[in-house]
Each structure stands twice: as C-alpha cells, then as structure tokens.
Amino acid sequence: MLTEYGGPDVLRVTDTPSPTPGPDEILVDVAHSAVNRADVLQRKGLYPDPRGWAVEIPGLEYAGTVAACGDRVSEWRVGDAVMGIESGGCYSEQLVTHARQAMPVPHGVDQRDASAIPEVFVTAWDALVVQGGLTSGRWALVHAGASGVGTAAIQIAKAIGASIAVTCSSGKAATCVELGADLVLERSPADWRAQLGAELEARGVEGVDVVLDVIGGEEVERNLVAVRERGRIVQVGLLGGGTATVNVGRLLSKRITWCGTVLRARPLEEKLAISRRFVAEVLPLFADGTLRPVIDRRFALDDVAAAHRVMEADGNVGKLLLDVHP
Amino acid sequence: MLTEYGGPDVLRVTDTPSPTPGPDEILVDVAHSAVNRADVLQRKGLYPDPRGWAVEIPGLEYAGTVAACGDRVSEWRVGDAVMGIESGGCYSEQLVTHARQAMPVPHGVDQRDASAIPEVFVTAWDALVVQGGLTSGRWALVHAGASGVGTAAIQIAKAIGASIAVTCSSGKAATCVELGADLVLERSPADWRAQLGAELEARGVEGVDVVLDVIGGEEVERNLVAVRERGRIVQVGLLGGGTATVNVGRLLSKRITWCGTVLRARPLEEKLAISRRFVAEVLPLFADGTLRPVIDRRFALDDVAAAHRVMEADGNVGKLLLDVHP
Numbered sequence: 001m002l003t004e005y006g007g008p009d010v011l012r013v014t015d016t017p018s019p020t021p022g023p024d025e026i027l028v029d030v031a032h033s034a035v036n037r038a039d040v041l042q043r044k045g046l047y048p049d050p051r052g053w054a055v056e057i058p059g060l061e062y063a064g065t066v067a068a069c070g071d072r073v074s075e076w077r078v079g080d081a082v083m084g085i086e087s088g089g090c091y092s093e094q095l096v097t098h099a100r101q102a103m104p105v106p107h108g109v110d111q112r113d114a115s116a117i118p119e120v121f122v123t124a125w126d127a128l129v130v131q132g133g134l135t136s137g138r139w140a141l142v143h144a145g146a147s148g149v150g151t152a153a154i155q156i157a158k159a160i161g162a163s164i165a166v167t168c169s170s171g172k173a174a175t176c177v178e179l180g181a182d183l184v185l186e187r188s189p190a191d192w193r194a195q196l197g198a199e200l201e202a203r204g205v206e207g208v209d210v211v212l213d214v215i216g217g218e219e220v221e222r223n224l225v226a227v228r229e230r231g232r233i234v235q236v237g238l239l240g241g242g243t244a245t246v247n248v249g250r251l252l253s254k255r256i257t258w259c260g261t262v263l264r265a266r267p268l269e270e271k272l273a274i275s276r277r278f279v280a281e282v283l284p285l286f287a288d289g290t291l292r293p294v295i296d297r298r299f300a301l302d303d304v305a306a307a308h309r310v311m312e313a314d315g316n317v318g319k320l321l322l323d324v325h326p
Numbered sequence: 327m328l329t330e331y332g333g334p335d336v337l338r339v340t341d342t343p344s345p346t347p348g349p350d351e352i353l354v355d356v357a358h359s360a361v362n363r364a365d366v367l368q369r370k371g372l373y374p375d376p377r378g379w380a381v382e383i384p385g386l387e388y389a390g391t392v393a394a395c396g397d398r399v400s401e402w403r404v405g406d407a408v409m410g411i412e413s414g415g416c417y418s419e420q421l422v423t424h425a426r427q428a429m430p431v432p433h434g435v436d437q438r439d440a441s442a443i444p445e446v447f448v449t450a451w452d453a454l455v456v457q458g459g460l461t462s463g464r465w466a467l468v469h470a471g472a473s474g475v476g477t478a479a480i481q482i483a484k485a486i487g488a489s490i491a492v493t494c495s496s497g498k499a500a501t502c503v504e505l506g507a508d509l510v511l512e513r514s515p516a517d518w519r520a521q522l523g524a525e526l527e528a529r530g531v532e533g534v535d536v537v538l539d540v541i542g543g544e545e546v547e548r549n550l551v552a553v554r555e556r557g558r559i560v561q562v563g564l565l566g567g568g569t570a571t572v573n574v575g576r577l578l579s580k581r582i583t584w585c586g587t588v589l590r591a592r593p594l595e596e597k598l599a600i601s602r603r604f605v606a607e608v609l610p611l612f613a614d615g616t617l618r619p620v621i622d623r624r625f626a627l628d629d630v631a632a633a634h635r636v637m638e639a640d641g642n643v644g645k646l647l648l649d650v651h652p
Contacts, residue, residue: 216574235578242575248542249568251586252561258584260577 001091002056005045008305008312011091016055019096026076026099027068032115033059033090033322035299035307036148037237038264042088043308049088050265059090059322060264063105063114073099081105083114084275085122087264091304093324100272103279106286109293112326116293116319117286120148123263124212125156125282126274127234131261132210136161141196141208141226143215145181146172146317149236151294153212154179156282159290165199165208167192175317179294193222207231217241224250224258233258294318327417328382331371334631334638337417342381345422352402352425353394358441359385359416359648361625361633362474363563364590368414369634375414376591385416385648386590389431389440399425407431410601411444413590417630419650426598429605432612435619438652442619442645443612446474449589450538451482451608452600453560457587458536462487467522467534467552469541471507472498472643475562477620479538480505482608485616491525491534493518501643505620519548533557543567550576550584559584620644 004010021027039058041047049056063083066076076082082102089095105114128134128142134157142153145166157164158180165183166176173184183199185192200207207228213219217240223233224247233256251258263274285291296316299307300323307320330336347353365384367373375382389409392402402408408428415421431440454460454468460483468479471492483490484506491509492502499510509525511518526533533554539545543566549559550573559582577584589600611617622642625633626649633646 216578220572220574235574238574238578242573244572244574246546246570246572247568248546248561248564248570248586251584252542252564252588253591254586255588255591256586258577260574260580260582262578262581265579265581 002043002058005043008043008308010043011058011304011308013302013304016057016092018094021068021070021096023070023072024099025070025096026066026073026082026102028062028064028082028095028097028102029067030062030064030090030093030095030324031111031326032063033092033301033324034061034115034119035304035311035320035322036060036119037239037311039091040308040311051087053088057089057092059086059088059092061085061115061118062090062095063111063117064325066102067094070099075099076102081111081114083118085118085263085271091301091322091324098268098272101268101275103275103283106283108287108289113293113295113321115321116148116295119263120152120319121156121282121291122274122278123236124149124153125278126263127212127236127261128153128156128162128210129160130274130277131259132212132232132234134160134162134210138162138209139200139205139207140164140210140212141223142166142212143219144168144239145176145184147214148294148316148319149212149214151175151179151318152291154181155291159285165196169314172317175294191222193225196226210234212236214238215240216244218244220244220246224254224256227254227256230255230257232256235260236262296320298323328369328384331369334369334634336369337384337630337634339628339630342383342418344420347394347396347422349396349398350425351396351422352392352399352408352428354388354390354408354421354423354428355393356388356390356416356419356421356650357437357652358389359418359627359650360387360441360445361630361637361646361648362386362445363565363637365417366634366637377413379414383415383418385412385414385418387411387441387444388416388421389437389443390651392428393420396425401425402428407437407440409440409444411448411589411597417627417648417650424594424598427594427601429601429609432609434613434615439619439621439647441647442474442621445589446478446645447482447608447617448600448604449562450475450479451604452589453538453562453587454479454482454536455486456600456603457585458538458558458560460486460488460536464488464535465526465531465533466490466536466538467549468492468538469545470494470565471502471510473540474620474642474645475538475540477501477505477644478617480507481617485611491522495640498643501620517548519551522552536560538562540564541566542570544570546570546572550580550582553580553582555580557582561586562588622646624649
C-alpha cells in the first residue's frame with residue numbers, strides 16, 4: 001500500500017481488513033498480480049486511484065480464485081479461476097470485483113501466468129481493433145514493441161491477419177521478430193520514419209492504417225506522417241511528454257482520426273462491456289496457443305519495489321509479475 | 327477560370343468547350359453557383375483542384391437543370407432541377423457529374439437559392455452528425471457561427487433536438503440568435519472559454535459533446551478544454567493557422583477524438599454515399615421550412631472578383647451566391 005508518494009521504497013506490505021463483496025460482486029483470493037507503468041505513476045502521486053481511496057493499494061490486474069459470491073451472482077462458483085482488470089487494489093491478497101468484470105483464466109494458460117494477460121491484451125486489442133478498426137490486410141504501427149502492450153499488440157495483429165510494424169529500444173528487436181512483427185524499427189539513433197517509409201513503399205503500401213502510441217511527445221507528428229489517408233492514431237500513453245506540436249493541415253488533408261484512450265477511468269458499464277467482449281473475441285485465441293502471455297520475470301509481493309525499479313529503468317521485455325499467493 | 331494564381335482579378339470569364347457526360351453522368355446547365363473559402367485558397371494557388379485540371383475552373387457547388395443524360399442514367403430526365411457538390415468547375419455555364427452525386431433541389435426551396443445549400447449543409451451535417459455523432463439532448467460548439475457552415479450548423483443542431491453554442495465575430499451575433507443558437511460567444515476581445523464554461527455550468531452540463539472547428543490554431547487547445555469526457559472534435563478548416571500545440575494528456579484523460587475531414591478530396595464512392603444519405607436524411611427538412619438557406623448577397627458571374635473580396639474581408643453572414651444563368 002501507499003501511505004505516502006515517492007520512490008519504490010514507499011511501497012509497504014501491511015495488514016488491512018478483508019473487503020466484503022456486494023450482492024453483484026465476488027471476493028477473489030489473489031494468487032498473482034503484475035506491475036504496470038501506471039503503478040509507477042501512481043506511486044509517485046501522478047496518477048491516483050480514481051476511486052479516491054483513503055489508503056491506495058496499487059495494482060491494476062490479478063489472477064486468482066473465487067473465494068465468495070454475492071447474493072445475486074450466478075456467473076461464478078467458489079473455486080473458479082478468474083482474472084481481470086481493476087482501477088487499483090491488486091497488489092493484495094484479496095479484492096472484490098463486479099461478477100461481470102471478472103474473466104475466466106483461459107484454457108491453455110497456467111494460472112501462474114494469467115495475470116500477465118488482462119491489462120496488456122485488453123489495452124492492445126481495444127486500441128488496435130475496437131478503437132483503431134484494425135482488420136485483416138491492414139497495417140498497424142505500435143511503439144514500444146517489446147513492452148507488455150507491444151508484445152500483446154504484435155500477437156493480436158498477426159492473429160487477425162493484419163501486418164504490424166513496431167518501434168523498440170535498441171537490443172529488444174529479437175523478441176519482436178520472434179513474436180511475429182513484420183517490421184522492427186529500432187528507435188535510436190535513427191528516425192524510424194525513413195525506414196518505415198522505405199519498407200512500406202517496397203511493399204506498395206501507402207501508409208499504416210492504425211497507430212497505437214504509448215509515447216506521445218515528438219512521436220505525435222511522426223504518427224501523422226506514418227498513417228495513410230483516413231488512418232487512425234490511438235493514444236494510450238505519453239511516456240515521451242505531455243505536449244505535442246501538431247500539423248493540423250496534415251490531420252485535415254489526410255482525414256486522420258486521433259483519439260485518446262484509458263481503461264482505468266472508464267465507468268462501470270464500459271468496463272463490463274469490454275470484459276465480456278474480450279472474453280468472447282480474444283480469450284479463445286489463448287486456448288490453441290495463438291496468443292500467449294510474455295513474461296520477463298517474477299517477483300514476490302515483498303519485492304515489489306525491485307519490480308518497480310526494473311520498469312522505471314525500461315529493463316523489461318514483456319510483463320513483470322508479482323506472486324502474491326503462488 | 328484561372329490561368330494564373332493571385333488576387334481576385336486573376337478570375338476571368340472565358341469560353342471553354344462544353345463537357346460531354348459519360349454513360350453514368352449527367353450534363354447540367356448551371357443557373358447558380360456560390361463562393362466558398364476553398365475557392366479563395368484555390369485562386370491563391372494554395373488548394374488546387376485535386377483532379378489536376380490543366381486550366382482550373384473554381385466553384386464547389388451548383389444549382390441548375392439537367393441538360394442531357396448518359397446512356398446508363400435512370401435517375402434523372404432532361405429538365406429536372408438539380409444541385410450538388412463538385413471538386414471544382416462550378417463557376418461555369420455547364421458541368422458534368424455522376425448521376426448519383428447530383429441531388430434534387432428540395433421542395434420548398436426556390437431554385438434561385440438552392441446553390442446556397444450543398445457545400446455548407448453537407449459539411450455541417452457530415453461533421454456534426456455523421457462524424458461527430460451529435461444527437462438530441464447533446465451540445466455542439468461551432469466556430470464562426472455566422473459563416474455559411476455556421477448558419478447551417480445552427481439550424482441542423484436545432485432540427486435534431488440538440489443544443490448549440492457558437493463563436494462569432496463581433497457584430498454577427500444577432501443572426502446566430504435568430505437562427506436558434508442557444509449560446510452565442512463573441513470571439514473578441516474576451517476568451518470565449520470562460521463564458522462557455524459558466525453558461526454550461528449554470529445548465530448542469532459538463533462540456534460540449536461535439537466541436538465543429540473551421541479555425542484550428544489557438545482554438546485547438548481551447549476545444550480540448552471545452553469538450554466533455556469522450557467528446558469529439560471535427561476539424562473542418564484551419565483559418566487560424568496550420569500548427570497547434572496540443573496537451574496530449576487532456577486528449578488521453580478525457581478520451582477525446584479529434585478528426586480531420588474534407589469533402590473535396592474524397593473518392594467517388596464516398597461522395598456518392600454522402601449525397602444519397604444527405605438526400606434521405608436532410609433534404610426533407612427543407613420542405614417544411616425547418617432548414618433554410620442563409621444568403622448574404624448575390625453577384626453576377628462577371629462580378630465574381632467582388633464576391634471573393636467580401637469573403638476575404640470576412641464581410642458576409644451566410645452565403646455569397648453567383649448568378650450564372652439566373
């Protein structure tokens with residue numbers, strides 16, 4: 001939990017009362033959680049839990065088992081393996097969530113690994129497919145291809161018959177290639193635009209159809225260049241800076257759509273809807289191995305500060321998991 | 327026509343060969359056209375006809391009568407009253423267009439006034455309703471409320487049960503109020519945001535749902551402030567400048583969609599589709615007087631340079647029409 005904001009060591013494991021499920025909720029015994037960039041921001045006081053909890057417990061995703069069901073819950077039974085996204089509170093032994101927000105751990109995935117799925121696969125799928133309209137035959141461009149969201153995005157794009165270009169830090173290209181990326185553009189030192197432009201031109205492709213951008217800043221203008229006419233840019237983060245200079249004429253003449261999106265602040269009805277649709281459209285792809293969680297390494301809950309240090313140093317390829325009750 | 331780019335006097339009326347309709351096209355005897363801001367840009371060489379004509383004839387809209395039909399045309403007969411949007415070529419006595427791109431002059435509108443309809447009503451309706459998703463109960467914000475597009479936007483918003491705030495130059499507020507605008511914000515000297523915020527707050531409204539912006543520049547950041555969570559900003563022009571500084575964090579946290587749009591550069595299939603939908607959804611509202619063209623003044627074709635001067639001086643409220651064969 002956080003009783004103050006600051007560096008990784010402000011994270012402390014302490015005892016708090018068990019939560020009680022409401023009539024439409026379930027109580028979950030959390031086995032695993034995971035670290036996300038939003039947790040680092042939250043720890044620094046830059047991205048507090050939108051629910052306004054007096055004592056914040058970070059953690060946006062979990063996997064575990066159902067420990068109790070509210071009176072009106074028909075979807076689950078005690079002992080079912082579940083996973084899901086929350087607005088916070090997942091660095092914890094127990095949590096309560098709405099019965100329709102929880103998702104089953106998919107067939108084919110070890111429960112140990114399931115907490116590597118919700119946040120990054122929902123984010124990547126929602127941005128590329130639901131909001132970006134990516135389909136077979138089209139091209140996506142995803143920044144930070146070796147990140148959790150990036151590794152999910154590569155797999156999702158290939159699974160639906162799309163092509164995908166990713167940017168990544170030097171040294172992380174191999175993972176992106178192995179996961180199926182069609183083009184890997186190392187972000188430093190060269191400007192990736194020239195390489196992307198040449199590669200697409202060689203394939204007779206005018207530009208990418210969808211950009212998933214977690215960076216913002218200087219990438220914004222490059223994204224506007226990279227997309228084709230009527231392309232869509234889905235802004236999921238702003239690691240590269242909160243302000244951007246935009247060529248409005250390009251937005252206009254190419255009829256580009258640029259939209260911002262976050263999962264955490266969505267109202268309940270949207271969270272339930274995206275969970276149900278993800279269960280129907282994406283979870284089946286884990287059963288046959290088309291999609292798989294990409295895990296960098298695991299930490300005990302007591303070592304959560306170390307996991308935060310790795311994420312802040314951009315030292316991971318894929319997910320950093322927390323073992324709560326392994 | 328234009329044989330060179332420059333000031334209003336480069337516009338010259340000359341004789342050119344009559345066009346010949348293809349099998350799916352009609353030949354139109356143009357009775358009236360109208361001046362649009364894009365024509366001014368075209369005249370200056372900043373917005374050439376996308377069809378790459380050797381000698382450009384400006385003019386984006388017309389009203390007239392069908393003079394001949396191509397072999398495969400079943401929609402029209404010679405003598406029918408038609409109007410429509412073109413990529414250029416409407417400052418002219420005759421033009422050819424695809425039979426499914428032309429629209430009937432609506433019941434209830436004098437053919438003299440019909441060329442005041444296509445460009446601004448299609449632009450405003452497409453931006454607010456089709457792309458912006460404006461519906462009953464919601465709020466629109468439209469810049470340049472006394473312009474052709476602005477006067478159309480006010481009427482369309484009120485016709486579908488929405489509320490609308492407009493910004494306008496000093497002295498043009500009365501027209502906006504008369505057309506039904508719920509809030510009129512004079513743009514100078516005060517920043518309109520404070521007034522808009524206070525007025526919406528007094529009505530318990532969080533922010534506007536849709537912005538139709540023809541200005542860009544400094545308005546871009548103000549638009550991001552004015553829209554509510556999940557609001558949409560539809561960029562239709564950039565009179566205020568082609569570059570904008572954007573707070574990406576606001577786009578992200580409010581989950582805003584900002585899209586650019588133009589009619590002129592759309593491919594044929596999109597032009598036909600928007601024409602047919604406009605005929606079905608909007609033209610009936612002219613028959614009972616719910617919508618009406620707003621005309622500032624009329625010019626003979628020989629006086630087109632004078633009409634351009636009025637538009638460049640921002641001297642019009644509503645449309646500037648050209649009488650070709652009145």
